[in-house]
Amino acid sequence: MTAFSKEKVSETFAHLHANPELSWKEIKTTEFVKQKLEEAGCKVRAFEDCTGVIGDIGNFDEGNPIIALRADMDALWQEVDGNLQANHSCGHDAHMTMVLGVLWKLKDTPELLKNVGVRFIFQPAEEVGAGALKLVDHGVVDDVDYYYGIHLRPFQETENGKAAPAIIHGATGSIELEIRGDDAHGARPHLNSNSIEVGTYLVNAIHTIYLNPTIPHSAKVTRFQAGGQNTNIIPGNASLAIDIRAQTNELMEELQKKVYAVIDSANKLFESSVKITEEHGIAAACVDADAQKVAQRAIEMSLGKENTVEPILTPGGDDFHFYTIKKPHLKATMIGLGCNLSPGLHHPNMTFDRDAMYNGIDILTTIVKLHAEGGVE
Numbered sequence: 001m002t003a004f005s006k007e008k009v010s011e012t013f014a015h016l017h018a019n020p021e022l023s024w025k026e027i028k029t030t031e032f033v034k035q036k037l038e039e040a041g042c043k044v045r046a047f048e049d050c051t052g053v054i055g056d057i058g059n060f061d062e063g064n065p066i067i068a069l070r071a072d073m074d075a076l077w078q079e080v081d082g083n084l085q086a087n088h089s090c091g092h093d094a095h096m097t098m099v100l101g102v103l104w105k106l107k108d109t110p111e112l113l114k115n116v117g118v119r120f121i122f123q124p125a126e127e128v129g130a131g132a133l134k135l136v137d138h139g140v141v142d143d144v145d146y147y148y149g150i151h152l153r154p155f156q157e158t159e160n161g162k163a164a165p166a167i168i169h170g171a172t173g174s175i176e177l178e179i180r181g182d183d184a185h186g187a188r189p190h191l192n193s194n195s196i197e198v199g200t201y202l203v204n205a206i207h208t209i210y211l212n213p214t215i216p217h218s219a220k221v222t223r224f225q226a227g228g229q230n231t232n233i234i235p236g237n238a239s240l241a242i243d244i245r246a247q248t249n250e251l252m253e254e255l256q257k258k259v260y261a262v263i264d265s266a267n268k269l270f271e272s273s274v275k276i277t278e279e280h281g282i283a284a285a286c287v288d289a290d291a292q293k294v295a296q297r298a299i300e301m302s303l304g305k306e307n308t309v310e311p312i313l314t315p316g317g318d319d320f321h322f323y324t325i326k327k328p329h330l331k332a333t334m335i336g337l338g339c340n341l342s343p344g345l346h347h348p349n350m351t352f353d354r355d356a357m358y359n360g361i362d363i364l365t366t367i368v369k370l371h372a373e374g375g376v377e
Contacts, residue, residue: 003040003107009357012036012100016093020075020086023125026051029073033096033122040103042120050134051124057106060117060143065371068119068144069364070320071099072126080348089350091152091341094357096122098150101361106368116372119144129172129282132319136326144327146291148367149320149334150360152352153312154345158338160353162307163363165295166287167336170216171252172317173244173281175259177202179226181236181272188234193270195238196226201269202240205262209255216315217246217255236272245315249284282317286324288331295333298366303359312336316345335363 021029030046034053037044042055052073060066072095075086099120106112121140125131141147151167158164179199184192203221211217219242226238244259246252266274292311299308324332339356343349 004101004104006358008104009097009101009361010354013093013097013354013357016096017088020088020093021073022077022086023074023128023131024051026073026124029096030122030124033073033100036100037103037120040107042103047138052131052135053122054140055103055120056117057103057120058113058117059115064115064117065145066117066119066143067368067371068121068141068147069099069102070121070123070147070149071095072131073122073124074127074131076127076346078346078348087348089346089348090127091345091350091352092126094152094352094354094360095150098357098360098364101357102364102368105361105365112369112372114372115374116368118368126319129280129317129319132322133326136323141323141327141330144330146294146371147323147330147332148291148295148364149318149332150337150364151318151334152339152341152345152356153336154341155338156344157312157314158309158336160338160340160356161303161359162309162338163299163303163359164309164312164336165299165333166292166311167285167318167334168247168287168311168313169282169285169317169321169334170245170247170315171249171282171284173252173256174279175242175244175276176278177240177242177263177274178277179236179238179240179272179274183236184234186232186234192234192236193272195235195272198266198270198272198274199224199226199238199240202262202266202274205265206242206259209258209262211246211251211254211258215247215251217251218315219244219255219259245317247284247313247315252281252284282319283321283325284317285321285334287311287333288324291331291333294367294370295335295363298363298370299335302362302366309338335360337363
């Protein structure tokens with residue numbers, strides 16, 4: 001009996017899609033994947049302080065290349081058809097399914113595993129930009145030579161049936177602010193700083209930031225909450241969130257400094273206190289040329305040269321790139337998979353051609369085959 005079947009892939013995706021879990025709460029997902037890894041004969045490792053699981057198969061003897069495949073696990077929290085719920089609108093259910101599909105394909109071709117070690121990394125908390133760093137701390141890539149990820153791409157970026165050997169993600173960041181002051185009566189606006197006006201100042205000042213126009217970047221307020229039920233109260237308190245993005249890490253650093261300067265100016269202009277309460281970010285892509293070359297060859301072998309497209313430049317981000325920043329010895333790239341994804345990533349009703357997962361499975365399996373057979377030069 002073969003380990004791989006389309007029915008098995010379909011059933012796995014259906015289960016993962018129907019059971020989404022939020023960042024750091026992927027408990028049942030971890031257990032489900034762990035069971036699949038164990039059933040396939042992997043050496044499995046889970047973690048006491050976080051979700052996520054890894055499985056090793058093949059020959060990890062010294063001298064053999066160690067190849068890792070990464071799948072992110074978490075879902076988003078969003079309104080779907082009027083209900084707030086966890087929702088796999090970024091394709092992580094598909095990513096997990098494809099990586100498991102590679103495992104099953106390899107089980108059917110055990111001769112490939114004699115000269116290569118393969119690690120399947122199921123990573124939590126990608127959506128909050130923290131899971132990769134956590135697994136780096138756990139040493140999951142310390143002995144890895146080549147590292148590959150895969151991500152569904154919207155139809156606007158990549159046509160169905162095609163794939164790219166790299167996704168050139170930009171750097172992303174989030175800054176959350178609290179404006180703190182006293183409420184005042186609507187008849188006495190001179191007695192406080194209106195937090196709505198303070199927030200409006202921040203919105204407008206951020207729009208005056210100008211950087212190199214040849215490098216994609218943006219900064220905008222994505223959340224602004226102030227005021228209550230009474231319309232005759234001038235609110236002293238508010239909260240804001242700012243989303244910032246830049247295609248390079250260098251421009252992101254410059255953009256951050258400009259935003260910090262705007263926040264500092266608000267503190268000087270108004271009586272209110274404007275403080276950063278939380279911030280996090282994701283680094284821009286650092287794609288390795290050798291890994292990209294292997295991925296391109298695998299796509300050409302799996303889909304044909306006519307369906308191999310150029311690396312995708314996107315302002316979106318992924319914490320996958322923290323692995324290479326923290327562990328510079330890694331040769332890594334992320335494959336962009338065309339799948340007729342629409343209306344777009346993170347849309348609550350995102351859909352894609354599920355048959356495209358078989359293209360992803362074939363590409364990743366071919367990557368392992370190239371490394372196992374020494375055909376990566």
